[in-house]
Amino acid sequence: MNTQGDLIILNTRVVTPTGTQAACGDKMKHLTVIDNAVIIITAGRIVYVGSAEDIDLQQTSLNSHTRLDAHGGVSLPGFIDSHTHLIFGGFRPDEFEWRLKGESYMSIMERGGGIQSTVNATRSEHPETLITKSKWFLDRMIEMGVTTVEAKSGYGLDFDSELKMLQVINQLRYSEHRKLDVVSTFLGAHAVSEEFKGRPSEYIDHIIEVMLPAFKDLADNCDIFCEKNVFEIEDSRKLLLAARKLGYKIKLHADEIVTLGGAELAAELGALSADHLLHVSTEGIKQMAEAGVVATLLPLTAFALREPYAPARSFIEAGGAVALATDLNPGSCFSGSIPLTIALACIYMNMSIEETITALTLNGAAAIGQADSKGSLEIGKYGDVAILASDNYHILPYYVGMNCVRTTVHHGRIVAQNP
Numbered sequence: 001m002n003t004q005g006d007l008i009i010l011n012t013r014v015v016t017p018t019g020t021q022a023a024c025g026d027k028m029k030h031l032t033v034i035d036n037a038v039i040i041i042t043a044g045r046i047v048y049v050g051s052a053e054d055i056d057l058q059q060t061s062l063n064s065h066t067r068l069d070a071h072g073g074v075s076l077p078g079f080i081d082s083h084t085h086l087i088f089g090g091f092r093p094d095e096f097e098w099r100l101k102g103e104s105y106m107s108i109m110e111r112g113g114g115i116q117s118t119v120n121a122t123r124s125e126h127p128e129t130l131i132t133k134s135k136w137f138l139d140r141m142i143e144m145g146v147t148t149v150e151a152k153s154g155y156g157l158d159f160d161s162e163l164k165m166l167q168v169i170n171q172l173r174y175s176e177h178r179k180l181d182v183v184s185t186f187l188g189a190h191a192v193s194e195e196f197k198g199r200p201s202e203y204i205d206h207i208i209e210v211m212l213p214a215f216k217d218l219a220d221n222c223d224i225f226c227e228k229n230v231f232e233i234e235d236s237r238k239l240l241l242a243a244r245k246l247g248y249k250i251k252l253h254a255d256e257i258v259t260l261g262g263a264e265l266a267a268e269l270g271a272l273s274a275d276h277l278l279h280v281s282t283e284g285i286k287q288m289a290e291a292g293v294v295a296t297l298l299p300l301t302a303f304a305l306r307e308p309y310a311p312a313r314s315f316i317e318a319g320g321a322v323a324l325a326t327d328l329n330p331g332s333c334f335s336g337s338i339p340l341t342i343a344l345a346c347i348y349m350n351m352s353i354e355e356t357i358t359a360l361t362l363n364g365a366a367a368i369g370q371a372d373s374k375g376s377l378e379i380g381k382y383g384d385v386a387i388l389a390s391d392n393y394h395i396l397p398y399y400v401g402m403n404c405v406r407t408t409v410h411h412g413r414i415v416a417q418n419p
């Protein structure tokens with residue numbers, strides 16, 4: 001296995017969006033295709049991507065590069081999973097079954113399920129156990145072509161436990177950096193903690209005064225669960241403004257359960273992304289598109305909860321940018337499946353495969369503020385590549401829910417090779 005980050009990918013068909021910011025509207029479907037292509041990665045960055053006929057591979061500067069024959073397979077930019085709750089204690093399979101039998105959210109909470117059970121389990125879990133568990137998920141993601149993953153805190157809901165979660169995320173960022181990139185998001189406002197039950201505004205003040213300043217070096221982004229009867233618009237605005245002032249990039253869980261105006265707030269504040277958006281208003285779609293806020297849609301969650309899918313086409317037709325992510329979490333969506341995300345986006349959200357690829361690469365990168373260095377196969381960007389076992393990218397939704405990635409390359413290193 002190459003460890004130098006110097007790699008030549010030969011005999012491939014390059015399929016990629018282009019640019020250093022989110023592709024919006026009509027542009028989402030525009031992919032560049034280069035047949036009989038070569039990608040050269042030096043010290044982790046792409047230095048050449050183009051036709052094999054236009055490059056001399058015998059030049060001495062390439063002598064030490066590892067050579068990888070893609071056997072004609074498609075090279076896509078590595079996938080970016082820009083919304084996950086990767087770190088959590090315990091599991092909730094019983095609750096999943098209760099839900100399938102029709103039990104209500106409230107009844108599940110009364111039986112000891114819901115987010116509070118994950119909070120309790122996460123609070124009592126040893127950090128090493130959380131790390132081991134997360135690494136298992138990360139290895140599965142890498143096999144599916146993921147080269148960057150965002151991970152949120154939010155199952156601690158008190159200072160020590162949120163700190164523990166962020167430290168775990170950062171330890172993964174450090175220990176796994178040779179295999180994939182981990183992006184850290186502080187989500188202390190995921191739910192109102194037991195200690196502040198019925199007093200969401202006081203909990204927000206506590207986060208602003210105590211947690212936000214202390215966690216700045218551990219998190220790139222600050223996120224909030226903006227929802228009716230959880231953190232409503234005023235509290236959300238207050239927290240996100242304070243976070244932005246401290247230098248956090250901001251994101252929102254918005255309009256998932258009811259139409260509250262989270263999308264409009266994301267536009268007003270210039271958030272990187274607003275996520276979920278199952279019940280976004282027409283006005284919210286328009287404002288997000290105008291403000292350049294990425295709409296991160298999470299079809300696996302809608303699927304697992306039997307909810308209607310988010311209106312991807314409305315965002316695209318309004319000239320907005322759509323990203324797709326898995327929302328891996330132990331409650332509403334226990335799946336990190338990129339293949340199933342692709343299938344659901346194409347089958348149920350009426351996204352074309354080209355738009356879906358852009359949503360999982362360039363627009364995913366934009367949703368975490370990294371489109372300048374990731375999300376497309378272009379000179380200067382990181383050498384993060386998902387190589388398919390087929391020369392036809394249309395296989396991705398067609399082979400429903402199955403992994404079509406043969407090889408994953410991160411910063412020019414081969415990190416997964418599927419049989």
Ligand SMILES: [Zn+2]
Nearest residue numbers: 083085253327
């Ligand atoms: Zn989420």
